Amino acid sequence: MNISITKTTNPQVKPDSSTLGFGKVFTDHMFIMDYSADKGWHDARIVPFGRLAIHPASTVLHYGSEIFEGLKAYRRADGEVQLFRPLENIRRMNRSAVRMCLPEIPEDMALEALTTFINLEKDWVPSANGTSLYIRPFMFGNDETLGVHAVKNATFIIITSPVGSYYKEGINPVKIMIESEDVRAVRGGTGEAKCGGNYAASNRAGERAEKLGYSQVLWLDGVHRKYIEEVGAMNVMFKIDGEIVTPMLAGSILPGITRKSIIELLKSEGYKVSERLISVDELEKALEEGKLEEAWGCGTAAVVSPIGELCYKDKKFVINEGKIGEVTQHLYDTLTGIQWGKVEDKFNWVYKL
């Protein structure tokens, strides 16, 4: 693959890593590649970070033809930089592309684009505790016409942003509201694709929950409105009577890489892990019987986020006295340990640059 590189003549001063938030500062360059039905993927280039010029009729602006990924580059104590399961992100992006009628990118091409670009921006990977370089690959349909159909042109871009520690004040369990009006996805819809539209449609419930003092919403299935799906931009897991349970992937849930890694890790340690239907009623009953032991969300941004309270209509379910549970803490320590190179990587998840 031929990637042309144009370096910035105007590099920024890198921010102090103790001041980093999420997704506000971007690195000096971006990777761009175009697709057309006749040429395939072409014109791969790394250019100075800056605004894009797109046609006002571009498909993405009208019909929401967009998918994205999210992963991180971590700086180890020895100064080396590593990624966590990047091929999983590339494969998921291609599955999202198929769902949204966008072109797939051959795995080796996508991996080369990613590693070439991250190597160029390596100095931007921060080293303070808990910080990382967030990587956002995304693709959009880019035909210059208002006709509604599968696109013949697309653009793939990677941007990167140094991000601060998710838990600046320590890991505090969050309060989550179970959403009983809006739904995020139904089987056959786009719930299992990482596409922008899913987020646009979920903001309303998120805003409502925030006004009531909850940090995120927990989505129920769109048909029966009783089975647990996921939390905001995280998958969700529970420990009920010693067993780890998480909703099965049946078309409406985003197949998280953190979710997959946790299932593999816990199974290797001898835990019983079940992917199945979980109803709100089951959680309520388990809570009454003292068997709802732990709950947590999981995703790349937070790794694991303990849930201290769930609110369903007028009922409040307080879990583990609102404190982080043992398994939740263990998962956080093990996964972040592997990601930052402090814990042995028995699973071969780490990809060194």
Ligand SMILES: *Cc1c(COP(=O)(O)O)cnc(C)c1O
């Ligand atoms: C990205 C995402 C997740 C988490 O996936 P990871 O690969 O673990 O980061 C979960 N739910 C939704 C809706 C997401 O977009």
